[in-house]
Amino acid sequence: MNSWYVREDAFAPSTNDQNNHATLPSIKQVRSQETVFTIGNGYFCTRGTFEEGYPRATGATLLYGVFAAVPIAREELANVPDWTAIKLFVNGERFHLEQGTILEYQRELNLRNGELRRSVLWQSASGIQVRITAERFASLAEEHLGALRYSVTLQDAPGQQPVAITLRASIESGQGNYDLMHWETVDQRHNRELIWLHSQTKTSNVQLAQAMSFSLTTPGLAAKFRQELLDSDLAPGIHVYGTLAPGETLTAEKIVTMYTSRDGVADIVRAAMTQLEKLVQVPELAQPHLQVPDPPQTPEITSTSIYEQLLAASADAWEQYWEQADIVIEGDEQAQLGLRYNLYQLRINASAHDSRYSIAAKGLTGFGYRGHIFHDTEIFMLPFFSYVLPDIARNLLLYRYHLLPAARAKAARSGCEGAQYPWESALNGEEMTPPAIVHPETGELIAVLNGSLELHITASISHATWEYYQISGDDDFLRNYGTELLLSTAHYWASRATLDEKRGDYVINNVIGPDEWHEHVHSNSYTNAMARHTIEVALQAWRWLQTDAPDKARALQEYLGIDEAQFAHWQTIAQGLRILQDPQTGLIEQFEGFFKLAPFDQSKYEGRTDSYQAILGMEEVQQYQIIKQADVLMLLTLLREQFDRQTKKVNWDYYYPITDHDYGSSLTPALHVILASELGEREAGYKRFMQGALVDLENLRGNTPEGVHLACSGAVWQAAVLGIAGLRVTEDGYTTAPIWPDGWTRLAFNFCHKGKRVHVDLRRQDA
Amino acid sequence: MNSWYVREDAFAPSTNDQNNHATLPSIKQVRSQETVFTIGNGYFCTRGTFEEGYPRATGATLLYGVFAAVPIAREELANVPDWTAIKLFVNGERFHLEQGTILEYQRELNLRNGELRRSVLWQSASGIQVRITAERFASLAEEHLGALRYSVTLQDAPGQQPVAITLRASIESGQGNYDLMHWETVDQRHNRELIWLHSQTKTSNVQLAQAMSFSLTTPGLAAKFRQELLDSDLAPGIHVYGTLAPGETLTAEKIVTMYTSRDGVADIVRAAMTQLEKLVQVPELAQPHLQVPDPPQTPEITSTSIYEQLLAASADAWEQYWEQADIVIEGDEQAQLGLRYNLYQLRINASAHDSRYSIAAKGLTGFGYRGHIFHDTEIFMLPFFSYVLPDIARNLLLYRYHLLPAARAKAARSGCEGAQYPWESALNGEEMTPPAIVHPETGELIAVLNGSLELHITASISHATWEYYQISGDDDFLRNYGTELLLSTAHYWASRATLDEKRGDYVINNVIGPDEWHEHVHSNSYTNAMARHTIEVALQAWRWLQTDAPDKARALQEYLGIDEAQFAHWQTIAQGLRILQDPQTGLIEQFEGFFKLAPFDQSKYEGRTDSYQAILGMEEVQQYQIIKQADVLMLLTLLREQFDRQTKKVNWDYYYPITDHDYGSSLTPALHVILASELGEREAGYKRFMQGALVDLENLRGNTPEGVHLACSGAVWQAAVLGIAGLRVTEDGYTTAPIWPDGWTRLAFNFCHKGKRVHVDLRRQDA
DSSP states (O other): OOOTEEEOSSSSOOOOOTOOOOOOOOOHHHHHHHTTTEESSSSSEEEOOOOOOTOOOOEEETTTTEEEETTTTTEEEEEBBBSOEEEEEEEEEOOOOSSEEEEEEEEEEEEETTTEEEEEHHHHHOSSSEEEEEEEEEOOSSEEEEEEEEEEEEEEGGGGOOOEEEEEEEEEEEOOEETOOEEEEEEEEETEEEEEEEETTTOOOOOEEEEEEEEOOOGGGGEEEEEEEEOOOSSSSEEEEEOOTTTOOOEEEEEEEEEEGGGGGGGGGHHHHHHHHHHHHHOOOSEEEEEESSSSOOOOOOOOHHHHHHHHHHHHHHHHHHHHOOEEEEEEHHHHHHHHHHHHHHHHHHHHOSSOOOOOOTTTSOSSGOOOOOHIIIIIIHHHHHHHHHHHHHHHHHHHHHTHHHHHHHHHHHOSSSOOOOBBBOOOOOSOOOOOOETTTTTTEEEEEEHHHOHHHHHHHHHHHHHHHHHHHHHHHIIIIIIHHHHHHHHHHHHHHHHEEETEEOOOSSSSSSSSTSBBSSOOOHHHHHHHHHHHHHHHHHHHHHHOHHHHHHHHHHHHHHOHHHHHHHHHHHHHHOOOOTTOOOBBOOOGGGGGBBBOOOOGTTTSSSSSHHOOOOOHHHTOBSSOSSHHHHHHHHHHGOOOOHHHHHHHHHHGGGBBBTTSSSSSSSTTTHHHHHHHHHHOOOOOHHHHTTTTTTTTTTGGGGGGOOHHHHHHHHHIIIIOOOOEEEEEEOOOOOOOTTOEEEEEEEEETTTTEHHHHHHHHOO | OOEEEEEEEEESSSSOOOOOOOOOOOOHHHHHHHHHHHHEOOSSEOOOTTTOOOOOOOOEEETTTOOOEETTTEEEEEOOOOOOOEEEETTEEEEEETEEEEEEEEEEEEETTTTTEEEEEOOOTTOOOOEEEEEEEEEESSSSEEEEEEEEEEEEGGGGGEEEEEEEEEBOOEEEETTTEOEEEEEEETTTEEEEEEEEEEETOOEEEEEEEEEEEEGGGGGGGGEEEESSSSSOEEEEEEEOOOOOEEEEEEEEEEGGGOOSSSSSSHHHHHHHHHHTTOOOOOOTTTTOSSOOOOOOOOSSOHHHHHHHHHHHHHHHHHHHHHHEEOOOOOHHHHHHHHHHHHHTTTTTSOOOOOOOOTTSSSSSGGOOHIIIIIIIHHHHHHHHHHHHHHHHHHHHHHHHHHHHHHHHHHOOOOOOOOOOOOOOSSSOSEEEEEEETOOOOEOOOOHHOOOHHHHHHHHHHHHHHHHOHHHHHHIIHHHHHHHHHHHHHHHHHHTTTTTEEEESSOOSSSSSSSSSSSSOOHHHHHHHHHHHHHHHHHHHEEEEHHHHHHHHHHTTTHHHHHHHHHHHHHHHBOOOOTTOOBBSSSSGGGGGBBBBOGGTTTTTOOHHHHOHHHHHHHTTTOOSSHHHHHHHTTGGGOOOHHHHHHHHHHHGGGGGTTTTOSSSSTTHHHHHHHTHHHHHHHHHHHHHTTTTTTTTTSSSOOOOOOHHHHHHHHHHIIIOOOOOOEEEEEOOOOOOOOOOOHHHHHHHHTTTTEEEEEEEEEO
16 A cells, blocks of 8 residues: 555656657746655645755745744744755765765655655765665654655775765754745754754844754774764864765664744753753753853763654654544545545644644745635635644634734724634734735835735634534633634625615625625625624524523623614624525525626636636736636535525536636645535535545646645645545434445544534445 | 944844844835845845845845846846855854854944944854954955955853864855845866855856965964865855864955956956965966866965955055045034945945946845946946046946947937937847836736836936046046937937927926936926937037037037037027926926816825835826825926026925835935025934935835935935035036034045046035
């Protein structure tokens, strides 16, 4: 079974070079694979950039919630000094993939234990052959810890002479988000064979300590190799150098700990050094990191493999994760691997305990969307956590709860009441979407309306809150946080809706729905139905709270300044919110006037490699009935209990064909699978499932270099469990209704219902 | 005489701390002084940032014409890896000005020889007292060379015990323009005791090699100290460490060479290493920088002062410069020092030989205006070069000549003919002014109209071209370059002007004049008169060329596709261009309707610390007769031979009082001195002269942190020579008409007229 390994068997994915010359991949391919081979543990992720560097590579280690200020976009996750750097010199020749000759190459990510491994047989310009093996992981057992093992075997040398080998291991400051640097060095020292670097962000006052060891673990070579510490503000390091005879292998291990001022420890340097000293068994000094005189001492070469010990602990933690989260598919290895890869991403990008930040659109895997949080989290990812890892789901919702004050301020600035969540959110909950950006090349102004018009995120959050409560039965959460959040968002919708005096119903005008190719629309059915849902569940939660904790309910009512008369009014609004549905056919109009737009002939654009928006421009695409992503169909998916099969069928038939599944939004292809399965659209369902499952492994959207598509990861879990398996949780149990894709013979998974873990193992009967 | 030294006698310029605690300067003060203490030689400048670093410091070394791409502003001078870095550790305690106690502090820039020197008596937290002296210069004799000398004296130590001293000297990569990094390391190696770093810009493919030596020059200490080379991509360095007894002094010298791919050498690393090897007398190896095996060798400690030898050569070059450029003022030391400081800046920011780039608004001294070139160069700085250093003036004009193709393309895009120069120019001559910017905090869109409306720069360039020719008599220049430039710009103006059929004259509508507080104006008198002047001198040059080189003239006419009929038409336009001048009084209206704007009562704003534009906003300031800078008065200054005294007087009386001299543009205060002197406005003249002379030394505008005001430097030279001394060059000689400020007893200077250097020595008769 290979379905635990993501593999790359050549450095250049494909070559048309007839002369058999070594071909280098494009920088886009390199960067895409850097994203794919990201390791992480929820505290940090590190992109799969090579230890030795590569021209125009975009290496990054991003820490959960560690931000710095930027122009226009306001805040972004700040790429920290690189803990993975190791440079290799062979008789003074530097190892670089773009120089010399690559004779063999393999890279693989082991999803089961989170370890990334690369093996290269490289020949230098002067004809020396070395095999280089680099392994690394971010410990899931100990989130402050990263470990790397680096081996060099002298495979062949001209005249079979020994060869001088130097390894320079360092922590490299001067890393940027692309070219933008966020850190400056505060201090750097060493203690015996350990070095540390203390950095701070220039603009947000986050402190970071990184401590590092680098030790030879080949005892027989101890006499032939020397180690040297190098103090430096920018690249403190440890060098190992000596000579290697043909056939010999040199192995060294680099262990790094990281602490930041967000961790709540008094002295981050001490915390990083103390942890590292324990791991590598260096006796602690009285004040280890402050009173060591120069010059540096030459450390001893050790012979135990700390790497192996640490990996075993991390692998145990991964094993526990997979026991809870894994989905077994039999009969379709590609689907199995793709699905597991997405489950891997959902884990490495979510903190196990931090509710001050949430999961960004690209998690910690790249610079795309700058670490900002969108409705991607609540609509696409949260179901996975609510069903599988409810403790994390609770933290993700607490993040939104903590930011209610900022959401109230945003509502007030819009002339509304209650709480309006920002379209893009970071640490302080303020709107991070800039009102406009300047095209970097043409200088053209591009208005960005999402921050002011794309309101539905406020309903996404209440929907996810209620869904979490339904699955988890977490009364404590609803009592202390959830009800307040639901009432505050309901209050917003009630204040945002206006009475159409002519028709006597309520409308929400001038919005952008999930389909972002139509702006300034009125009565977006998705937005209105989700607003109605918000008010309904808020009032349901309120009634529950009145019974469950009457004192708490009274205090909350007073705090929020709302009374029963208002609740009654909200109820009226909810019932009166305009949903553009034909009572005969059940067909829902996406927004007022959508059906009057010109039909769009997609057949003219066969073979296109870009979205219709990119091809037509934003002005023109708005004129047509062509949509970027599920909108009405998303409504029918999220509130699927409220609509009958006939309604789903008629809307599917209308909207599915006019959606740009290939180059529109990456969010919804996999989400379509839930409806597809209900309607028995087996082929369409499988196609969209795979489109979601492979979006990053095969860089289907072309933008994997900027990070993985985490909404897709969440949608793929939903597609498998809520779609293909057809799981429906009821008050006292659950049902399944599997729609088997070709070849699938088994589908097994776990979920957690009101604190009880349930194992579902579906086997195909007709196979 | 102290008027050669810019001094700073305390680290914190002022303190209100009653408890006598050490007070740190604000980061703005630190950055302003970094600008003030910039050293340079026209090939590069290095800001006066401390060797040991300082939190939020903005260190920079900028090289003439070395650019990288940036969003929105398109291109900027790219701050290179820092060659000055030296970190000092005293018994493991790190020397930082913001830590420990500063007992004595002095910094001085010697304008005479270009050397910057800092001396600090510092006490560490543990009570060790060291005197640190750091000296540095950019060699004016050898432009690729920077040198630094660093001394540490152990003044006092608890128990009079010896103290461990470590100096870490390095070339620090990871430098940014503020936070934006432009360079990545290509390679780094060492050869014996020298190290080198090869970097390249990420976006513009400029290659840079920096080579460095760092040697102890205290022979008695050789036995007690060791040196160590540190290879590193980010901060390759040389460390010196050992112990110092009380009273002992350790001195080390850091010599750095720099070459870029703009230098036209085949191998920049070899060029940098070869030069450095010669300087520090290391025998050259066959392939010095490529075949050195690891590990590094420990270098010998040398005892000769390379620094002294190199400084002497540089001081000779400075002596030659001052012989040509110095202006002696007796009786006013502040004026003398301020003036010399500006002459120093004019030299360090101008290349002696490179005509592919020109002098930016901030030269190479800071990030302001990103190294772009404005009319600051032609109107404010060029007269100094034309009169004093004509070879450099010629190169500055050749820069514009080389970029005629881009200027023709800009004219064509505007629907015009001929050549229209960009408002902001960099390497390729395209318009660098973005059409709009987004406010980084509010996200508000700010339109930038200068690139499309501020046309007068095209006339500035023709004016400077003609003036250079008048002073230098450089027939070769006019023959091969100047006439083509003049005809091309004249062609632009003729095509840009339109006939007002009603009034029968020619107008240039919808422009911004020099006064940038009034946009979209019609018939700006300055622009029109300068356009007329362009056509007149172009035709004059053309007639000269027809006589001087008839073949050349014919070829040029054919190349430009213009004929005598067009010349006649241009003449008609020039004569007919509307200048809004009252024939009775001589008063000139700045633009159509200026006199109808409301008068502005400045008395309401006494004590303000910001410009009227900042106070009122751009919309409102346009409604008033309040102007940012000289506009009509600049016209009367530039074309001063064409206007009589009465005209100058009436316009001075009108415009001088309605100009925001304090917080409007920094460009014109000193330029006003020429008219002030002609009109006998002695007090106003002296005030504006000093405002220009001290603009950076006293950070009068608050923006010295972003770089010096080089237009001001040029204006101050004009103020002294063309204003206070009243120099007027005639066909066969010159006249002076000194207007002596209080206290001044002597004013002496040189200028160059048609290849002949003239010394003028004015002594006050009434003193």
